[in-house]
Amino acid sequence: MRRSVVIGKTNVGKTLFCVHFAQYIGVKEMTWLLERADGRTEQVRMSPSRAEALLSGAMPHTTRCLQSICLEFARGKGSRQLLLTDTTGLVDGIHPEPELRAAMAQTLKAILDADVVLHLVDAASIGRREQRDTHAGAEDDDGQESGWSLLDDQIAQLGQEKDGYLILANKMDLGFAKAGYRALVKRFTKHRVIPISARYQSGFREVKQHVWRMA
Template sequence: MRNCLVIGRTNVGKTIFCINFAEFLGLQRMDVYFQLPDGTTRQRKFDLHSARQELSGVEAHHTRSLQSISLELPRGKGMRQFKLTDSTGLTDGIHPDLEMREAMAQTLQELRHADCILHLVDACEVMKVGGVKNLGELDLQIAEVGGRKSGYLCLANKVDLPDGQRGFKLLEKEFKGLNLLPISALYRQGFREVKEHVWRLV
């Protein structure tokens, strides 16, 4: 089964994107497979409300391992299955917590093998002092690596906000040629276009 990895800095909306995208594709209950950095795995069942309550949060590093959902992608009379994998939020520099360093290393390892990379960035961040540099070195490196892979798509999140809309236009200007799409993970804007992209890759 092809794997679609959702990657990005901490608190950019990766987990809420995964839950809402799964619902957008018709899922009402989800089996989530947790792949821990030490190699162990576990599985839990969630309804959508519980998933939002337990898996997402405003504090940094709420997600501490790879979390995968198996999904079916309908199109016309066809159906394709793929795995959507949420990942630990990345930070620049060396994190002081060993557990978080191992979780981030797991995410970067998964990046090498993913068939599809959905790279979430906070479009509002680039409107702050510092501009595009606010994305951080890791984001810029992921965009550079991803730009060379056909499965890469950069999702500029939070375009439901005025700063997000302006930030997306700035990103478009700065990263000419990058596969870039404006979305709102919270309000499901741009999800139809994300679905089209994933369909081509899985």
């Protein structure tokens, strides 16, 4: 089965995207395969609403392992399956917690192993940063550089080695996100940037078309 990974900085909405996108594709009862950095694996079954409440959250670093769900796409008379893998969010610099550093290393390995890379960014945060018209001292709640950072450039470099690389400009329901989306399109003239809202499931039709082709 081909694997798609959802990657990006912490708190950009990767998990909420995975839960709502799987729901959009038609998954009703979710079976998540959790793969921890120490090699332990576990299967957890839950409803989409429970998955949203349990797995996604406002605090950074909610996700600390690979968590995957199987998506099924109709293809001709049959169907094709694709694994959608949510990952530990990455941060600029070296994180002080060894457990998180190991989980982030696991994310980087998952990018190399994946067929499809969905790079999620927070378009609202990028837009806010653009409007502030300064490149110094702008930080998110986690003390991380807000907006588009060097880390995103590095993720883009890794991801664009794959045919299925796509940038998803998330949180389009928030103020400043349109400015953020415009900045992304200007920066990535050769790459597809799709505006989405993981919260309200907007832009999912375009993402589905892309992912379906890669399944």
